[in-house]
Amino acid sequence: MKKAFNRAKVATPLWESILSRDQDLTGIFNRLGTPVIIKPCVSGGSMGIGIKNVVKNEKELKVQVEKMFDGYRGWNLSADGVIAESFIAGREFTVFITGSYFNKDEAVIYMPVERVFHKSLPVNERFLSFDRLWEIYEDETAMPNEENFYDYALPEQSIIGYIKKLVGMHM
Structure with a gap:
């Protein structure tokens, strides 16, 4: 999705692919800023996403990258790699799309x-995390x-109006 956004010139936070747990990530905070969020390239239902994925230093980064490549309860979270992305605290919008991939x-x-x-959440925790979405609270x-x-x-x-324009929505 990130590559598609870049090709379509859709504004998106700075990001880098992490394709192996051994990848040299030196300087990533210089390139992407601080904090960074670590997440699977492919995920559904917020699998692999949690508040600890927002990292502020090399030590936290290494821990989260290891967790992604270790997987979760048998789920492979790194099948298509992992993304390191500039974390932007702010409002979250979503658009539900149904249909056929083969026939737009x-x-x-x-x-x-x-x-x-929820207003009690710190701004850096206001995103759809797996634990809270599914109420498992690990x-x-x-x-x-x-x-x-x-x-x-x-x-x-x-x-x-802006979101409709962004997704090419005709209503």
Whole structure:
């Protein structure tokens, strides 16, 4: 997806591929900035994504890269490599798309929505982590008073228009 964004000239955070656990990552924070988020190239349901993936130094980076290449409960998180990406704290938007990969005319693109994360979360934890999404809490904590991790909201019209343009959405 990152390569497709780059080819289409869609603004995306700086990133690098990590193709092996032994790859020399010297200078990565100079190239990408701090912090960096480490994540699988291919993931569904936030598999392999957690708050510890946001790293601020070489030691944390090495630990997370090792975890990616070790996998999770039998899941291979590094089949297509791993991404190191500049971490940007901010709002999160999503667009649900259904249809056929082979026939773009069958695609149905739904209204963009914003994920509004629980106000108790620090800004660097306001993203869709596996632990909190699936409420397993191995490494992360639940929300206070059993409140939702996030809720959906319609973004402002200007943002909806921008997202529609970005994904080539015709409604």
